Amino acid sequence: MRLRVSPDSAVPIYEQILSQVVFAVAAGDLPAGEAVPSVRELSQQLIVNANTVARAYQELERLGVVEARRGVGMFVTDGGPKVCRDRRKVLVRDRVRETVREAAAAGLSAEELRQLVDDEWPRRNGTAKTPH
Amino acid sequence: MRLRVSPDSAVPIYEQILSQVVFAVAAGDLPAGEAVPSVRELSQQLIVNANTVARAYQELERLGVVEARRGVGMFVTDGGPKVCRDRRKVLVRDRVRETVREAAAAGLSAEELRQLVDDEWPRRNGTAKTPH
DNA sequence: GGTAGTGTACTGGTTCACTGGTACACCACC
DNA sequence: GGTGGTGTACCAGTGAACCAGTACACTACC
Structure with a gap:
């Protein structure tokens, strides 16, 4: 490790x-x-x-x-191991929840949000935040 | 106001x-x-x-x-007004980006993430974080 | 029992963000 | 020009988060 x-x-x-x-x-x-x-x-x-x-x-x-x-x-x-796998899922779900709320507050529709997610998915191995 | x-x-x-x-x-x-x-x-x-x-x-x-x-x-x-509308969209996009990255790191597939978003969408006027 | 490894409790220092108090510089209006 | 409104610069206090130093309690092993 x-x-x-x-x-x-x-x-x-x-x-x-x-x-x-x-x-x-x-x-x-x-x-x-x-x-x-x-x-x-x-x-x-x-x-x-x-x-x-x-x-x-x-x-x-x-x-x-x-x-x-x-x-x-x-x-x-x-x-x-199970706790760790679950934890990551919980973190993701919480983040999704906040994102959905923010999007709704900004006046986006569900379809627009879906589109945004699909647009960003190919960039999921982004350059930022990597431990240089 | x-x-x-x-x-x-x-x-x-x-x-x-x-x-x-x-x-x-x-x-x-x-x-x-x-x-x-x-x-x-x-x-x-x-x-x-x-x-x-x-x-x-x-x-x-x-x-x-x-x-x-x-x-x-x-x-x-x-x-x-335009700046404010744009700003909210940028905030949403950044948040989506982070969420996508987190989901990918957790090993979720694109389909699982979509499902998560659809599950959370009905709760977008959630109870938490309201300014009591 | 001594030794060398382990985790842990306590304490202090440093840094930073946030907020507030005060005083200043500016403008409109009478 | 005085008065009452405006934004703003400067400084101090407060609190929390983070990290490090030190000393302690425990365990395995020779």
């Missing part, structure tokens, strides 16, 4: 770590039962404070993706 | 004012040439600082929606 963070990004470092781990677990790159890198190991690799990594991990634990065993490490739970 | 702000909201007050004025201009409620409420008048009405209103107005001026005449007031420009 290879992580990257950009300290200059607008999104907080701990959130970058969080989403990347979620992505890795969802993709099966980090299967259930597997140990995630220790906070110190990852903090040295990314050159950030151990607490920053720990904060991301705590969020992962709150989501039920990993479980901590003090003195041992943190491990992906049995339900972790 | 009747504005409302909720100080407890996560979105800044000046931004609430901004978007509401944009909406009013786009809807024709505030036609070109019309004077917008003075910063002091609006600040008293909303019980916020005049600078907070001024900040929203400066943003409106930067967008080309209004123009300031020192000592007189601020007035909707000739192109104001």
Whole structure:
């Protein structure tokens, strides 16, 4: 598992770590039962404070993706992969909901919104926001 | 023109004012040439600082929606209504773009995304996020 | 039991966005 | 020219988010 963070990004470092781990677990790159890198190991690799990594991990634990065993490490739970896949879907649904509301407020029709989505779909691997 | 702000909201007050004025201009409620409420008048009405209103107005001026005449007031420009209508469309398009990207990253197909949009469309006047 | 690994609690500093208070510069009108 | 309206510049306070330093508690292993 290879992580990257950009300290200059607008999104907080701990959130970058969080989403990347979620992505890795969802993709099966980090299967259930597997140990995630220790906070110190990852903090040295990314050159950030151990607490920053720990904060991301705590969020992962709150989501039920990993479980901590003090003195041992943190491990992906049995339900972790499913949680991560579901989480991404929830994020998408929430975003869709906001988009639909915004479009309706702007006076767009359902058909116009559909058209807009179809127009943007081919550009889904956009150039922006890539972790350079 | 009747504005409302909720100080407890996560979105800044000046931004609430901004978007509401944009909406009013786009809807024709505030036609070109019309004077917008003075910063002091609006600040008293909303019980916020005049600078907070001024900040929203400066943003409106930067967008080309209004123009300031020192000592007189601020007035909707000739192109104001069109700018506001366009701006809402741009906001929607940007949001659609992000949503599409998120959906693709989550592994959704184009068809699944379309389905999601159609599911959410009937809820476009949703209950959440209303200015209580 | 010592050691080296793990996660975690507490605390402090830094930065930034937002808001408000005050004072200033301008214009119309009497 | 005085008065009362306008927008605006400057500065200070506040609060939250983020991150790092340090010290602690725990576990496995020799």
